[in-house]
Amino acid sequence: MNLMFSSGPSLPNRLALALLLSVSLIVFDHKFDGFGTTRVYLNSLVSPLQYLANLPGQLLNASASRFVSHERLFNDNAKLTHDAMLMNAQLQRLTFLREENDRLRSLLNSPVQDNTRKVVAELMAVDNNPYSHQIVINKGAINGVFEGQPVLDDKGIVGQIMQVSSTNSRVLLIADVTHAIPVRVARNNVRLVVSGSGSLNELIIQHVAHSSDLKVGDVLLSSGLGNVYPEGYPVATITSIIRDESRPFAQVRAKPIAQLDRLKYLLLLWSERTLEEAPKTEVTGK
Known part of the structure; x- marks a missing residue:
């Protein structure tokens, strides 16, 4: 059975040729900056793919932040509710003590004769x-x-x-x-x-x-x-x-x-x- 692409340089020769071309292009780009414009276009083409690749991670981070914020708000609300109940209880007690103090003041300041x-x-x-x-x-x-x-x-x-x-x-x-x-x-x-x-x-x-x-x-x-x-x-x-x-x-x-x-x-x-x-x-x- 004859293969369609069996003819051509051998694999080692192909690898050596590819390496030579790569080194040549690197040296040419480094010395003469010949691919600056091309690199800009290529980065522009690749950037949407980068955003798409980062999107799942950003969504996960946003969901985690929202969940943490919701849990923090829930805990803060529970704590504030508890503190408000304690403050209301203390306020009621202070109101009662103030009324008791007013009664005692009125009683002790009542017009009692001096010789009693x-x-x-x-x-x-x-x-x-x-x-x-x-x-x-x-x-x-x-x-x-x-x-x-x-x-x-x-x-x-x-x-x-x-x-x-x-x-x-x-x-x-x-x-x-x-x-x-x-x-x-x-x-x-x-x-x-x-x-x-x-x-x-x-x-x-x-x-x-x-x-x-x-x-x-x-x-x-x-x-x-x-x-x-x-x-x-x-x-x-x-x-x-x-x-x-x-x-x-x-x-x-x-x-x-x-x-x-x-x-x-x-x-x-x-x-x-x-x-x-x-x-x-x-x-x-x-």
């Missing part, structure tokens, strides 16, 4: 009996608390101590039906007795003559009679007066000035008289 000693107490529990308005505070005999001691908030009179244990005490609120307090009208010094109605927002003033000089809005202050509450502390404000001539007395209602439905911090008072009567070890509270 005062101690701040905190509410521990509220009596669940619907027919009795009593609370428990965190001060007791070791703090010098005694039965009958007056208790105030930052607005006015709250009640009096009715039972004392070593570390806590029970307070009878002025709204309790068994409680009564002698008062006087701030406007004209008319003396009255205010009793609890069983409702935290209402007090009853009994045995008021139809001719009594009372007006809606009159402020009632403690009169000091009975040696329980010191004189001059706010008790209630008259809200309604019904003068029915068919009845022997006028029906007078009042609203406590103290916020009996939202008590938190309370003020215990010692008058100069009680300080002199009580042993010194009984009045050393915080």
